[in-house]
Amino acid sequence: MAKTQKAAVLTPQGEDFPRWYQDVVARAELADNGPVRGTMVIRPYGYAIWERMVAELDARIKATGARNAYFPLFIPQSYIEREADHVEGFSPELAVVTHGGGKELEEPVVVRPTSETIIDSYFAKWVQSYRELPLLLNQWANVVRWEMRPRVFLRTTEFLWQEGHTVHVSEQDARSYALRILTDVYRDFMVEVMAVPVLAGRKTARERFAGANTSWTCEGMMRDGKALQMGTSHELGQNFARVFDITYLDEAGETQFGWQTSWGVSTRLMGALIMAHGDDGGLRLPPRLAPTQVVVLLVRDEDGAGEAASAVARELADLGLRVELDARTDVSFGRRAVDWELKGVPVRVEIGPRDLAEGKVTLVRRDDGSKSPVPRDELKTQVAAALGAAQAALFAQAQELLASRTVEVGSVDEAREAAQSGFARLPMSVVGDEGETALNQAGVTVRCLLGPEDGLPDPDGRDENLAAVVGRAY
Amino acid sequence: MAKTQKAAVLTPQGEDFPRWYQDVVARAELADNGPVRGTMVIRPYGYAIWERMVAELDARIKATGARNAYFPLFIPQSYIEREADHVEGFSPELAVVTHGGGKELEEPVVVRPTSETIIDSYFAKWVQSYRELPLLLNQWANVVRWEMRPRVFLRTTEFLWQEGHTVHVSEQDARSYALRILTDVYRDFMVEVMAVPVLAGRKTARERFAGANTSWTCEGMMRDGKALQMGTSHELGQNFARVFDITYLDEAGETQFGWQTSWGVSTRLMGALIMAHGDDGGLRLPPRLAPTQVVVLLVRDEDGAGEAASAVARELADLGLRVELDARTDVSFGRRAVDWELKGVPVRVEIGPRDLAEGKVTLVRRDDGSKSPVPRDELKTQVAAALGAAQAALFAQAQELLASRTVEVGSVDEAREAAQSGFARLPMSVVGDEGETALNQAGVTVRCLLGPEDGLPDPDGRDENLAAVVGRAY
Numbered sequence: 001m002a003k004t005q006k007a008a009v010l011t012p013q014g015e016d017f018p019r020w021y022q023d024v025v026a027r028a029e030l031a032d033n034g035p036v037r038g039t040m041v042i043r044p045y046g047y048a049i050w051e052r053m054v055a056e057l058d059a060r061i062k063a064t065g066a067r068n069a070y071f072p073l074f075i076p077q078s079y080i081e082r083e084a085d086h087v088e089g090f091s092p093e094l095a096v097v098t099h100g101g102g103k104e105l106e107e108p109v110v111v112r113p114t115s116e117t118i119i120d121s122y123f124a125k126w127v128q129s130y131r132e133l134p135l136l137l138n139q140w141a142n143v144v145r146w147e148m149r150p151r152v153f154l155r156t157t158e159f160l161w162q163e164g165h166t167v168h169v170s171e172q173d174a175r176s177y178a179l180r181i182l183t184d185v186y187r188d189f190m191v192e193v194m195a196v197p198v199l200a201g202r203k204t205a206r207e208r209f210a211g212a213n214t215s216w217t218c219e220g221m222m223r224d225g226k227a228l229q230m231g232t233s234h235e236l237g238q239n240f241a242r243v244f245d246i247t248y249l250d251e252a253g254e255t256q257f258g259w260q261t262s263w264g265v266s267t268r269l270m271g272a273l274i275m276a277h278g279d280d281g282g283l284r285l286p287p288r289l290a291p292t293q294v295v296v297l298l299v300r301d302e303d304g305a306g307e308a309a310s311a312v313a314r315e316l317a318d319l320g321l322r323v324e325l326d327a328r329t330d331v332s333f334g335r336r337a338v339d340w341e342l343k344g345v346p347v348r349v350e351i352g353p354r355d356l357a358e359g360k361v362t363l364v365r366r367d368d369g370s371k372s373p374v375p376r377d378e379l380k381t382q383v384a385a386a387l388g389a390a391q392a393a394l395f396a397q398a399q400e401l402l403a404s405r406t407v408e409v410g411s412v413d414e415a416r417e418a419a420q421s422g423f424a425r426l427p428m429s430v431v432g433d434e435g436e437t438a439l440n441q442a443g444v445t446v447r448c449l450l451g452p453e454d455g456l457p458d459p460d461g462r463d464e465n466l467a468a469v470v471g472r473a474y
Numbered sequence: 475m476a477k478t479q480k481a482a483v484l485t486p487q488g489e490d491f492p493r494w495y496q497d498v499v500a501r502a503e504l505a506d507n508g509p510v511r512g513t514m515v516i517r518p519y520g521y522a523i524w525e526r527m528v529a530e531l532d533a534r535i536k537a538t539g540a541r542n543a544y545f546p547l548f549i550p551q552s553y554i555e556r557e558a559d560h561v562e563g564f565s566p567e568l569a570v571v572t573h574g575g576g577k578e579l580e581e582p583v584v585v586r587p588t589s590e591t592i593i594d595s596y597f598a599k600w601v602q603s604y605r606e607l608p609l610l611l612n613q614w615a616n617v618v619r620w621e622m623r624p625r626v627f628l629r630t631t632e633f634l635w636q637e638g639h640t641v642h643v644s645e646q647d648a649r650s651y652a653l654r655i656l657t658d659v660y661r662d663f664m665v666e667v668m669a670v671p672v673l674a675g676r677k678t679a680r681e682r683f684a685g686a687n688t689s690w691t692c693e694g695m696m697r698d699g700k701a702l703q704m705g706t707s708h709e710l711g712q713n714f715a716r717v718f719d720i721t722y723l724d725e726a727g728e729t730q731f732g733w734q735t736s737w738g739v740s741t742r743l744m745g746a747l748i749m750a751h752g753d754d755g756g757l758r759l760p761p762r763l764a765p766t767q768v769v770v771l772l773v774r775d776e777d778g779a780g781e782a783a784s785a786v787a788r789e790l791a792d793l794g795l796r797v798e799l800d801a802r803t804d805v806s807f808g809r810r811a812v813d814w815e816l817k818g819v820p821v822r823v824e825i826g827p828r829d830l831a832e833g834k835v836t837l838v839r840r841d842d843g844s845k846s847p848v849p850r851d852e853l854k855t856q857v858a859a860a861l862g863a864a865q866a867a868l869f870a871q872a873q874e875l876l877a878s879r880t881v882e883v884g885s886v887d888e889a890r891e892a893a894q895s896g897f898a899r900l901p902m903s904v905v906g907d908e909g910e911t912a913l914n915q916a917g918v919t920v921r922c923l924l925g926p927e928d929g930l931p932d933p934d935g936r937d938e939n940l941a942a943v944v945g946r947a948y
Binding site (some may be wrong): 047073 | 510522542545595596
């Protein structure tokens with residue numbers, strides 16, 4: 001069979017999903033590999049998407065009362081060593097600076113893999129009284145974890161993220177804040193903006209963050225049926241508070257250790273976006289996230305089509321939409337159309353002299369490829385409707401994929417089998433510790449634990465009747 | 475003489491300016507020293523100001539057509555060595571990572587001190603044809619330059635900045651873009667938002683960036699009469715293009731080297747803000763930059779004053795102002811007032827039961843300390859007027875300082891003398907190379923060269939009749 005035009009641009013998903021992913025990253029000009037193994041260059045189009053993610057997340061984070069701050073990139077090695085569990089989790093991943101100012105340093109410094117230790121050493125200084133609590137801080141920063149098997153956006157030696165760190169007067173207060181971040185910030189953003197349905201649940205003991213008492217997670221399903229951990233929120237209990245001596249005076253004047261949380265999402269979300277929605281034509285961006293929501297594509301600059309295209313672009317921008325005008329008629333129409341498809345721009349308005357003579361333009365939706373002639377004077381309404389429909393359709397498709405590829409099973413063996421093509425769901429009591437080991441040996445993990453009706457498990461930790469969702473993960 | 479209340483909070487500027495600076499940074503909770511020498515923690519209030527700076531600058535940068543991207547933190551040592559001039563400029567300042575993933579690296583990597591070398595190696599790959607030019611990229615990132623004499627915000631081992639990097643088809647195009655950044659982005663932001671008058675001029679050959687043909691600068695005068703370089707924009711000619719092989723095919727199909735610029739401003743602007751406007755009471759923030767423009771201060775929660783304060787805060791926020799309500803009546807009014815002064819919030823609205831009974835509230839301006847009773851129903855108009863007046867007054871004061879502390883002189887000796895308390899201005903032809911050496915030996919530098927009527931020097935480089943502005947610098 002002859003290859004189609006699209007197959008010539010990208011490896012089809014069904015043929016080789018990882019290669020399709022690499023192709024999309026390259027062809028949509030999202031990112032490039034950096035010269036140091038495992039690092040990446042985020043190109044302008046990729047970075048524009050990330051900026052939109054940051055803006056949407058930052059607003060939600062601030063709405064919970066947290067404020068942004070910035071802590072140093074360099075952490076003395078001794079800080080890292082203070083928290084033993086923590087070192088165990090990160091040690092082989094550390095990048096170490098041994099030379100500065102032209103000579104060897106007396107104490108090597110570590111490039112932050114995460115900032116618990118440095119932030120907590122300041123919390124110890126700043127926190128005095130219950131009146132100042134909760135202390136809710138967030139940081140947007142780069143972090144470094146040496147990666148042996150890097151993959152752009154998904155696992156890179158350096159990545160961009162936000163990390164929240166908080167101190168509370170009680171376990172209960174810390175827990176409800178950790179859950180608020182999980183649901184009102186992360187899940188809300190993923191569902192409403194990214195149009196990715198996620199399972200919000202608890203990690204098993206062996207999957208949780210080193211140093212946390214409880215880790216909560218949002219797990220998404222990619223179009224190859226694999227799981228991607230998209231964001232986590234941790235209850236740290238008093239573990240770090242005891243190591244770093246974060247204490248406060250309570251109302252009765254007694255010294256107490258603080259209760260803490262930490263939580264983060266990263267440029268890994270870019271990988272989730274690509275793999276949750278992309279198809280053989282390239283990216284498909286949900287309109288609420290897309291840096292360009294509508295591209296106005298001038299077919300040929302004849303008979304006033306050029307002026308009409310500019311006018312349409314202005315009109316749509318005046319509605320508050322993010323619009324780009326493509327009037328590069330020196331490049332073939334077909335090539336430009338394929339390019340905008342690759343880049344996943346949700347709606348394309350094609351304006352050419354022939355249609356225009358009939359008072360029409362063509363509206364193309366990226367999500368389903370539908371093309372419809374639209375009377376020029378209905379365009380604004382139709383574009384707005386198409387954007388709304390595209391956002392909903394992408395979510396519905398991803399939801400449908402998740403439902404159709406999640407299988408209820410009754411045993412660990414069945415779970416392992418089902419996890420080859422999607423998620424398996426079974427009672428955690430059936431999995432048990434031994435079952436989890438068996439799954440792990442087959443490259444399968446318990447992605448999260450869910451409570452009744454797929455809700456969050458009882459946060460107080462009663463483990464009866466939890467469902468385990470099992471899958472292969474990125 | 476007994477110390478006043480303010481003197482108890484901060485060292486007076488007149489007594490010890492550097493100590494005053496440190497006091498403000500600490501007491502206004504802007505920043506803290508990091509554990510690794512020369513690094514800093516930017517605290518939430520300081521970071522909120524920086525976020526406002528970023529937003530204002532980013533909008534102006536994007537308005538010139540530049541797009542944001544992100545390049546790796548780690549640069550192979552060999553890249554740095556490729557550009558000899560560059561190495562000379564930075565080598566002793568480099569932080570070097572020698573270990574990653576638990577073992578020694580085959581090639582050490584450098585933590586970026588600036589990104590010319592890594593970005594240029596990608597430009598070489600991306601740039602093909604004149605059609606793609608100009609290529610205008612910007613990056614918001616942290617950079618590291620090992621500092622022996624660190625000072626928070628002004629000279630820190632790690633700092634935050636934006637660095638722009640561009641490629642153009644001609645020297646002329648690169649030059650006009652470098653100047654557009656200097657005036658439409660940097661100077662406009664400094665003057666219109668920061669309310670800091672700056673001298674926009676050219677650096678002398680010895681003051682220019684290593685690797686640049688021409689460096690343009692915005693220099694501000696701090697309240698101790700010293701100069702602060704607030705932002706620079708460089709014409710790189712084809713220097714880096716030749717080293718990194720950045721070529722394009724011109725319209726005639728000939729291979730040409732690109733012409734480049736680079737430009738940056740950093741968290742050093744925080745230092746400029748503090749030192750250009752701060753007084754013995756603390757920060758004084760220009761309203762257009764202040765994260766909180768108005769604080770509504772409840773004096774005592776009696777006779778409906780609490781409700782009135784909330785209502786006023788809402789009303790002002792509805793005008794689009796950035797408003798904070800301070801109803802912490804468990805802390806003394808005096809202490810809270812001093813605190814808001816320290817933080818430099820431009821306008822304070824004090825609401826207490828006594829005034830309120832007369833239908834009034836008190837409006838206090840931070841810039842001049844003026845207090846006026848204002849009828850409750852005129853408050854919105856008066857607050858808006860006060861903010862406008864405060865923005866203008868801060869600029870006028872800084873302008874007045876710059877004018878009164880700049881002295882016209884006729885010789886290098888006079889210039890050296892005058893630079894002890896401000897700027898000296900004299901013809902560059904009088905300074906000459908020898909004069910510049912003599913000045914430098916006395917810790918004085920030529921801050922910039924100005925053209926006729928203090929305008930920009932002729933960019934084509936004819937050096938006749940240029941004025942040299944000479945001062946001591948941070």
